Structure formats: C-alpha cells, structure tokens
Amino acid sequence: MPLKDRVRHLLHRDQNKDRGQSATGENEISQTPTFSVTKDDSAIEDEVDHDEKLPHELSLKIIESQRTELQKKLKSVTKKLSELVLENHTAYMGELQRVMDLQEDLERANVLCASGRKKLTLSREKFSGAGLGVLGKHRKKQLLSYLLQNFHTIKTLQKTDIHLRELLEEKLDVALSKICSKFDSETYTTIQNAYSLLGKNRAAMDQLHMHYTSAIHNTAFSVVTGHVEEKGEALIKEEAQKFSYQDLCKKVPISRFIECLIHLSKEMWYIMHSYYYVMKWHKDEEKNVPKLDSYPSIADIENDYNKKYVLKKLETGFTRVWQDVQMKVKLLLFGTDFSSFSKFEDLLFILDLTNRLMLVGEEFCGSKSKTLQETIRTQSINYFKSHHRARLDELRMYLENEAWEVCPLELGFNIFNLQEFRFLRTAVQDANKSKSDTNGMRCEVNGIFEKYNVLESPFDCIIEDNSPDDVVSTDKPSNDEPEVDEEGKTIYNDNDEDDIPDELKQDFIDEQTGETPSRNYKAGETNDVKFSQNSSVVANTTLTTIRFFGRYMHIMHALSPIAFDVLISMTQLFDYYLFTVFSFFSNETISNNHQLSSKLAATLKRIKDNMIQSSHASESVSVSVDDIKVQFPRMSLDATLFDAGTQRGLACRIIATESVIFLADKLELLRLHLETMIPSSKRPFLSQFYSQIRLAMNNVKWDVKEIMSQHSSYVDLLIQEFWRFDTYFKSLARRVLLPIEVYNILWDRCIKLANKTFVDGFSNVKKCSNEGRALMQLDFQQYLLQLEKMTTVRPIPEKEYVENYVKAYYLTESEIEKWIRSHKEYSSKHLSNLVLHGVGSHLNKKQKQKILNLIEDIEKGKKS
Amino acid sequence: MASESYDFLLKFLIIGSAGTGKSCLLHQFIENKFKQDSSHTIGVEFGSKVINCSNKTVKLQIWDTAGQERFRSVTKSYYRGAAGALLVYDISNRDSYNALGAWLTDARTLASPQIVIILIGNKKDLESEREVTFLEASRFAQENELMFLETSALSGENVEEAFLRCSKNILTRIESGELNPDRVGSGIQYGDGTIRKLSSNKPEVSSSDGNCGC
Incomplete structure (x- = not known):
C-alpha cells in the first residue's frame, strides 16, 4: 500500500512539475532541489575543470564570462533535461502503471495465497481420512489377491492330484505288465493294494489280462526276431516290424530253430509261471480273508463280489493264456519243414521240448493242448515219413551188404544197453509215475509250477547241454522230464540202479552172469570172449x-x-x-x-x-x-x-x-x-x-528143408549125408556156438524132411510085395537106429509118420477108408499112390475108385 | 533221401585198430562235430554224405568198422567191393601203427587190389603224446603206395580233406580208365545215366561182367 501511494504521489508531483515547467520554464527547474544532485555532480566536474582551467589570476570578467557561459550551459542542460524528462514521461507513466498493475496483481495473489493456504489446511485435514480408507481397501485387495493365489495353488494341486493319479495308474500298469514276465509276490501285493485303494480291482484284472496277451505276443515276436537271419545277417528290429509273426517264424533258419524254440518256450514259461502265481496269490488272499459276517456291509459285499470276479476272470484266463502260448509255439513249429531235419536227435529234442511244454500246459489249465498236439503230430509225421523212408533204404543197404556173419556180442549184452534204448529206463519210470500222478493232477502243491522258482524253467537244463547228440547218449535225464529237487541236482544219477524197472532188471540179472554190469561195453580187447549157451545169434544188420x-x-x-x-x-x-x-x-x-x-x-x-x-x-x-x-x-x-x-x-x-x-x-x-x-x-x-x-518164428525154420530134398531115399546114403551134416554142423557150432535149441531144431527139421522123403520114396514104388514092404520097415528101423546114435533129439520126431504109411499097405478096404479120414498129414499123391499100388493090389476097381474119390474130397476140403 | 542226386556213389571203408578214432572221424566228417561219448563200435556202422569233388557230386557210402579183434569176422565181410578206404592209426599209440601192415593186407585181399587207400594218422591234437613221427608214417605210406594225412577228429583238422583226397583219387582213376565202375564189386556206382554213356566209351568196359563171385 505505501508503495502504491508513494508511486501515486510521485506521479502527482511529476504532473505538477510538468505543469510548473511549462509555466516557469528553465528557472523553475534550476530551483528545484531535485536537481541539486545534478548540480552537485556537474559542480564536481566543474571543480575539476576549475582546477585545470582556472587561471591563476582571477578576474571578474572571466568569472563573469564563465558564469554566463555556465549559466548558458546550465540553461541548455536544464532545457535538455526537461526535454528528456518530457520525452521519458510517458514511458515513466507506463512503467508506473505497470508497477501499479503489478502491485494489484500481487495483492490479488496474496489473496489467492491466503485462500489457498486456508484451503490447503482444510484439505490437509480432510485428506488423512480418505487415505486410511484407501489403505484399508488396498489391504483388503491384497488379502483377496493372496486368497486368489491360494485358490490357484489349490487348483494346481487338484490338477496335480489328478495327474498323479493318472501317472500312478500308468505306473501301476507298467508294474502290472512287468508282473507278466516275472512274478514277485511283494510287488504284486503292493500293486493290488494300490488298485484296491483306487477302487479299481476289476479294471486292474482286465488290464492284467490284456497285459498277458500282449506280453505273450510281444515276447514271442521279439524272441523270434532275435533268431531270424536274413542272408546271414541278423534282422534289424525295424525291419522285423514289417513282417507278421507267422512270416518271421518261417524265416528262422533251421540251424537256429531249436535254439529259438527253447528260447520261446522259456519265455512263455515265465509268463505262464507268473500267471500261475498271480492266481495263487489271489487264492491265498481269499483264504486269508475271513468269511463274511451274517450282516455284511455294502462295502464288504462289493469287496466280495470283486474278489469273485477276479477269481473267475483268472480261471478263464488260464485257458486263454495257454491258447495264446500254444498259438505262438504252433506258428513257430509250422514255420519250419520238419522233414529237413537231418538228425533224428534234433526231432527228439523238439518233441521232448514240446512234450514238456504240453505237460506244463496240462498242469497250467488241464488242457490237453490239442492245437499243439495236432501241430506236432502233423510236423512229426512229416519228419517221420522221410525218416522212415531213409531208414528203410538204409536197412536195405545193410541187408544187401550183410554177410550173415555172427556179430559177437559181449556176455551180458542186453539191448537195453544200446544207446537207442537208454530212454526206456526213464520212460518206464515216468509211466509209473504218471499213473500215480493222474489223480492229483490239479492239486496245487505238487505241480511243476511249484518246483521252479522265478528264474528257473523246465527248459533250463536243456540249454546247458546244447548238443542234441548228448540227449540220447548220456545218462543225463535232461531228455526226459527233468526232475529237479530243491538243490537243483538231478535225481536219477545217484540211484540209477534202483530206478530200473523190474522187467528190465530181470533181464540184466538173467544175462549178467557174475560179471560187472558193462553198460557201456567198455570191453577193450577181450580176447577170450565166452558165449553162454543161450547167447544170441545176431548179424550186424x-x-x-x-x-x-x-x-x-x-x-x-x-x-x-x-x-x-x-x-x-x-x-x-x-x-x-x-x-x-x-x-x-x-x-x-x-x-x-x-x-x-x-x-x-x-x-x-x-x-x-x-x-x-x-x-x-x-x-x-x-x-x-x-x-x-x-x-x-x-x-x-x-x-x-x-x-x-x-x-x-x-x-x-x-x-x-x-x-x-x-x-x-x-x-x-x-x-x-x-x-x-x-x-x-x-x-x-x-x-x-x-x-x-x-x-513167423514158428515157421522160420523153413530154410533148411531143401538141404535134404535132393537126397536119395536110400538109407545108407541118407545116413552118410546126415553124418556129413552133423560133422559140419558141429564144426560150425564150434565156430559160432549156436544155441542147443537151434541144433535140435535143425535135427528135427532134417529128420522130418528125411521122413517125408521116405514116404515119398515108398509111395513112388509102383509094385511092391509084402516082402518089399517088410524091407521098407527094416530100412526105416536101420535108419532110426543110426540116427539115434548121431543126434540127441529124442524121441525121433514123426517116426510114426513113416511107420504108419508103411503099415497102411496091409489094411483092408474098410480100414483104409477110416485110416485115410483120420490121417490128414499125407498128401493126396501119397494116398492115391498108396491106394493104387499098395493096398490096391487086393481091391477091385470100384472100391479103388471110391477111395480115390474120398481122397479127392478130402483134398478139396483141405484147400477150401 | 530219395531226391538226392549225385554223379557217383562210392563205397568207402574206415579200418584200423580199436580206439584209433574211426567212428569219431566219421562223425566229424558227417556232423562237423566231435563225438564226445564215443563207445566201441559194435560190428559195422554206416554213414553217408554227398560231397563235391572235381566238379562232380559224389555220394560217399561209408562203412565204419569195429576195430576190436572179435568183430573181425563181421567186419571183413564188409570189405568186399569198397572203392576207397581210410586206414586209421593213432599217432599216440605205437601199437596201432604197428598193426597197419595186417590191416593193409586185409584190405587189399578182401576188398580189391585196386582199392584206393589213404593212411590217416589220427589224434593229431595229442602232439605231446606222439609215438609215431610224421616222417616214418609218410615213408610207410610211400612204400605201400598210400596217400597220407594226419588228422584230428577232435578239432576237425584234415578230416574232410582225407575223404576228399581219397575220392578225388578215385575219380581221377576212373577218368584215366584205371578203375572201371562197371566192374562188379568196384564199389562205384553211377548216379545218373548221362555219365555212364560218357565213360562207357572208354575201351576197358568189358573186363569182367556177371558173377565174379569173390
């Protein structure tokens, strides 16, 4: 305010001055004290000037002049100054106005500030309340977002849980599939527990069966793939995928077939073994669980139902699993042409293997393995036909090359010692055993499944001695059903002798006269081989x-x-x-x-x-x-x-x-x-x-017959022949040592033949007197006498044959008829000759004819 | 088997003292495997194999005889009509070598003087127990006009070679006309008709036909 006033005042004065100036002019200006300053200033300058220009001698005049001059100067300065003042007055006024404006503005600003301050204080007071509210809300928001986060977490957890469940089921599934090839009770219990916790027992069982099916398929496939060779190189897995299992089976080379079959059987065994134990596990479990109460809860009923379902499923599964296994093995068996097996032992080996497998099958599900049997039957008939063909040809060759020399067999030789018959020893045993076994076939404990632990299989011991040659030739029981006791030792070896069935033993005792049993006829060079009286006469063939x-x-x-x-x-x-x-x-x-x-x-x-x-x-x-x-x-x-x-x-x-x-x-x-x-x-x-x-045995002696046929009926000659025969025979006997039986039989035949010759000879006699007939009898008696000296055969066989014939000559008609009817051993030729030339001499024509007709009738009767 | 085709069928013998490994040689030759649990042969056994030799398919019909003395009478009857023989001794058994002379006489008299014989020193693998040197055996072979090889039925060394060499020799002799397959008891048979025509052009066809009853 004062500033403003001052400025205003100043402005007024200036206005006045202007007015005065215009009135007074220059004087007035000079008078105003306002300019005294200016005067002072110039005075100082003047003084300086004075100091310089001031002459030493002051004269009035000069001073006067100077003064005038100065006055003059002053006048102009003043004039100048007023001019300047005038000139700048408007600017001054404008400026002043502006100052005033400024002052006004300032005042206004002041007011604004004051009100601002006032408002600020007000707002400050109001602001803190809202702030708290905001804060509160913020916190709430934070809490909520935290909550949200938690919710998210929970959600994730939930998802994880589901995922885990899936994973778990997957894992369980994998574990289940592993069970297929190797049963482990503990693992299985865990899995089952897991599934029952999941409440998926039934689904698990279905799953398990699927696993078994696929395990069988996959295992079979990979086993066979492993043995397939293409152009001498092993097949790559990817390539194998292109083929069907059946095709693969056909590609298994014959050299690796057995190996492959063993491998397959073994793998299949593991699967079946595992299945068996799964069943057992469930059965055991059922036994352990107490019976349902009289008032079962729903859960119990459910549980019970589940168990029944599982058992049922498992039971039907046996047949299915076995069927699958059979199919796989069958395809493999069919893949190879059995007739191309050159070695018999190979076939035996395969058969044994298959038999064993069928035994497993029978044990497994009581199946008779029709598929497998059919397969093996077809295949082995194939083989056998060619085998038999070859054997027959071989036999022919042997026969053609046979020299019919006695093959000296050792004392105590027994055909059961031959390598080819070894199997009988164990076979008979098995037969006996199987008889006793059939009753308890499916009873749980004594099955083959119990005999082997997880890592063993009935096909193991075969692999150990892989050369099929040994199968028939060694005493190892590997060929027949292996009986492996707990220690894994084979049973037969120790008590070999006791196991030989009675009928075989009998044979041993009979022929082993005091000597040690020479099972392998490790004779070395035994120079003094003795032959017992009843030793066999055998040719190489x-x-x-x-x-x-x-x-x-x-x-x-x-x-x-x-x-x-x-x-x-x-x-x-x-x-x-x-x-x-x-x-x-x-x-x-x-x-x-x-x-x-x-x-x-x-x-x-x-x-x-x-x-x-x-x-x-x-x-x-x-x-x-x-x-x-x-x-x-x-x-x-x-x-x-x-x-x-x-x-x-x-x-x-x-x-x-x-x-x-x-x-x-x-x-x-x-x-x-x-x-x-x-x-x-x-x-x-x-x-x-x-x-x-x-x-054939009874008639087999035919061969000697014709030896005598050419001999004359004359007794001495005959006897001579017999002597020769006997001598030769005895020398022969010394060489070959024939059984006495043969000797007797030969004599028997010879004598019979000689007798026939007698009858032939006698019947051929056209005319014969009674004396002649007596001579015949005499001859024959002589012959018998000689014969009895030579041979030990008693009584002389069929001597009645000759005697009766000779005596028949004396018979009458009625007698002869009866005689002919009762003596059928003579040929019709003998009889008719008898009638015509012998008896006929005292018969008439009619009677002769009648008897001849009778002979004819008898002959006809013989033929028909 | 019946479908087998071959150009020649040769009858072979394996002879020699007991325990020299005759059956093992045969087994090794046919099965390419060593017979572990071989026991003494009873009488005569038999094996056959088709081999390729001098561009011909030859079926060998091999009779493996028992070496033990007591079987002599049986085995001798198989000598007849053999075209070739493996005369086997055991290099680790001097006695089996000493007996060679008798075996050789048997073979030449009972089979045929023309029989092609290869001397085989078996059990070559038992070098440390050797009792017969290669040199003296080969000298023996030379003196008696035999081929000679040392073999091992255990390792299979020279086994096939022995049969091959003997067969080859026989085939060469057939071609040169020295051996005549048409002679009864030659131990050689034709597998099919075409070859018969070829070689029957040779001059010595009509040597001895019919019953030669030996």
Missing part, C-alpha cells in the same frame, strides 16, 4: 534193425500222438527184414508151397505187395516220401549159398534165421513197452502183429 527199433520207440515215447504210425513203421522194418531173409535163403523152396504154412505164405505175400517195389518201376520213378515201398534187396553172396561144401551156406542161413528169431524175441521183449506207448484202441493191432511174429 540185426543189431542195426534193433537200433532202429530203439529209435522208433523213442519217437513213440516222445510223440504219443503218432505212436501208432511209428509202430506200423516198426512192423514194416521187421517185415522187410523177415521178407529179405526169406527171399535170400528160401526162395528156392517157395515153389513147394505146401511146406510153408498158409499163414506164413500169406504174410510174406502181404509184405511183398505192400513194401517191395516191383523191379520194373523202380529206380527211374522218383520215390515220394509217402511211398514206403523199398527196392527188392539184392543178395550179396549168392555164391556161397549154393556151395554144397558149406552145406549150401548153412551157417549163413542159420544166422539169418536166428537173427530173425532174435529180432522177434526182442520185439516180444519190447512188447510191454510198446503197449504202454500206444493208445489202447490200437492194441488189437499190436497183438495181431505179435501173433504174426510168433507165426
């Missing part, structure tokens, strides 16, 4: 044939489904042998058909029709495997056979015949084993075959 029998029986044993086919083949071997021996040694006598029994003749004819290739068709025609016909064997030593010096190869003949008997004998011995091996429905065939064998 006979041994071979017996070995073949052994092999065939082994096949029968290993392969009961085709046992019958094999048996037939076995009989063919025997038939062929019999036929060969017959055709070699007694073909000459075949014309004299009446000397052979009709049954034997029929048998020989049957053999010839069925088995012998007609000589024209042979060679050029390629022989198919199904064709069992064999070429007619060619005799290798025709020459010796007709050499009278060796009594027409008597030795050979005897040996050959004896060997047939030996064979038949041994077959008889094997009968018991054979019977156990073939199905009972086929037994009649066996007995039929045996009756044929016996027949």
